[in-house]
Amino acid sequence: MPSPSLARRGRRRSLAALAGALVVGLAIAAPAVAKTAEEWSADGEHQYAAGRLPEARAAYASALEAAPGHFATLCRLSRTESELGELQKGDVQRATRAAAVEHARAAIKAAPDSAGGHVWLAVALGRQALSEGPKTKLALSREIKSEVDRALQLDPNVGRAWHVLAMWNVKLASLNTMERMAANAVLGGVPKGASFEQAETAFQKAIALEPEYVNHRLEFGRLLKERGRKAAARTELEKAVALPPTSGALDAHYQSEARKLLAKLK
Numbered sequence: 001m002p003s004p005s006l007a008r009r010g011r012r013r014s015l016a017a018l019a020g021a022l023v024v025g026l027a028i029a030a031p032a033v034a035k036t037a038e039e040w041s042a043d044g045e046h047q048y049a050a051g052r053l054p055e056a057r058a059a060y061a062s063a064l065e066a067a068p069g070h071f072a073t074l075c076r077l078s079r080t081e082s083e084l085g086e087l088q089k090g091d092v093q094r095a096t097r098a099a100a101v102e103h104a105r106a107a108i109k110a111a112p113d114s115a116g117g118h119v120w121l122a123v124a125l126g127r128q129a130l131s132e133g134p135k136t137k138l139a140l141s142r143e144i145k146s147e148v149d150r151a152l153q154l155d156p157n158v159g160r161a162w163h164v165l166a167m168w169n170v171k172l173a174s175l176n177t178m179e180r181m182a183a184n185a186v187l188g189g190v191p192k193g194a195s196f197e198q199a200e201t202a203f204q205k206a207i208a209l210e211p212e213y214v215n216h217r218l219e220f221g222r223l224l225k226e227r228g229r230k231a232a233a234r235t236e237l238e239k240a241v242a243l244p245p246t247s248g249a250l251d252a253h254y255q256s257e258a259r260k261l262l263a264k265l266k
Helices: 002-028 036-049 053-066 071-087 090-108 115-129 134-154 160-171 176-186 194-208 215-225 229-241 253-263
Strands: none
Touching: 036 053, 036 071, 053 071, 071 090, 071 115, 090 115, 115 134, 115 160, 134 160, 134 176, 160 194, 160 215, 194 215, 215 229, 215 253, 229 253
8 A cells, every 4th residue: 555645746746747738738729819910911021022922912811801991901912912913814813903903992092192002003903904805994094094193193202103104105105096996985085195205204213213123124125125226125124134033023024024025136
């Protein structure tokens, strides 16, 4: 028969084991602490910087769920969806681009006097127009111009807004005869002031404000190439390729496009 002291030690061990088991059980049963909106947003920024657009989109969506109507999150989500759509096709692409437009509109509603929402809506509408037919594109061009004008009125130092204005000029100045006829039916004529010269000026402003942004150089180089200014086009495209791919999640994609255009120039 064990001594009283041994029995007491045995009981203490049993109680300690039981307590340990309870602690482990409680730890397993306890729900994980939910991330805050700031933590989800930081995760989105990390994923975006790494070029993982689907993961960035999911993180920003979670941040928005944690803090509905948050202006910066809505802008980041619209930016991400707009760029993600560039890598998709068909109905999935159309849905992603529509979501980018929806979130940019929500950003404007949250902060109507901030340039950011108007910039990202202009960007999202511009990319949405790429999936549409000629008449719808022309109808969207009105809103794109209105939004980019509002953005530049609020803050003339936003490089991305100048980029959108440049592309607006390029697209309208490039209309063929059939498209101009459609413009007469939809818009009452091609909007005045759209020209390649205006596009070049806007690209130069965009580059001056954001010299490290790869897509400014790519699209400006593309315009110069189409205008027959091969030496100047080569200079811009070479700069696009040489820049560090850190200005946006699609930099590698844009640099690949720049290399293809350079190969055609050579």
